[in-house]
Amino acid sequence: MLEPQQQLSTLELPLFTSKVPAGFPSPADDHLEATIDLNQHCISNPPATFFVRVKGHSMTGAGINDGDMLVVDRSLRPNNNSIVVAVIDGEVTVKALDMTTDEIWLRSKNPDYPDFQIKEGMELHIWGVVKNVIRSLPV
Numbered sequence: 001m002l003e004p005q006q007q008l009s010t011l012e013l014p015l016f017t018s019k020v021p022a023g024f025p026s027p028a029d030d031h032l033e034a035t036i037d038l039n040q041h042c043i044s045n046p047p048a049t050f051f052v053r054v055k056g057h058s059m060t061g062a063g064i065n066d067g068d069m070l071v072v073d074r075s076l077r078p079n080n081n082s083i084v085v086a087v088i089d090g091e092v093t094v095k096a097l098d099m100t101t102d103e104i105w106l107r108s109k110n111p112d113y114p115d116f117q118i119k120e121g122m123e124l125h126i127w128g129v130v131k132n133v134i135r136s137l138p139v
Contacts, residue, residue: 042126042132048075050128052094053084059083059094061109064133070094071132083130088116089123 043049054068061081064070070085078084080099085092086106095106095116104118118124 042071042134044131045073045075048128049073049131054094056113057112058110059096061111062096064094064109064130065135067136069134070130072128072132073130073131076129076131078126078129085127085130087123087125087127088118091102092127097126103127 039046050072052072053068054064054066054070057066059065064083072085076082078097080097082097083094083096084106085094086097087093088106093106093116096109098105098107098115104124106116106118108115
């Protein structure tokens with residue numbers, strides 16, 4: 001079972017309030033505008049938050065890639081279309097929750113992967129709702 005982190009450390013890093021264009025370069029602001037603590041930005045309920053690393057490619061359409069780290073909050077109520085970490089009959093997965101009128105589906109966000117319909121007799125546990133995705137880029 002995953003144990004939540006009991007106390008978060010604080011690490012304030014520089015944050016420039018102007019956005020960086022991904023198109024044509026523009027003159028940059030040369031001064032620090034504020035600081036940001038990623039714990040405060042990504043974690044709203046520390047005792048209910050855990051991290052998990054993604055394995056596989058079934059959620060690429062949702063911007064979740066193989067090797068990404070997910071920030072998951074167990075205190076959030078999953079809604080229709082929430083990205084959740086779920087356990088289906090003992091198997092852990094990350095999928096989009098689709099709760100239609102009388103059916104529950106866990107949807108892949110890659111057409112090459114199947115969706116899972118939760119049928120009577122199947123065991124489904126939602127571990128939490130994915131709040132953030134952390135990705136390392138090659139350097």
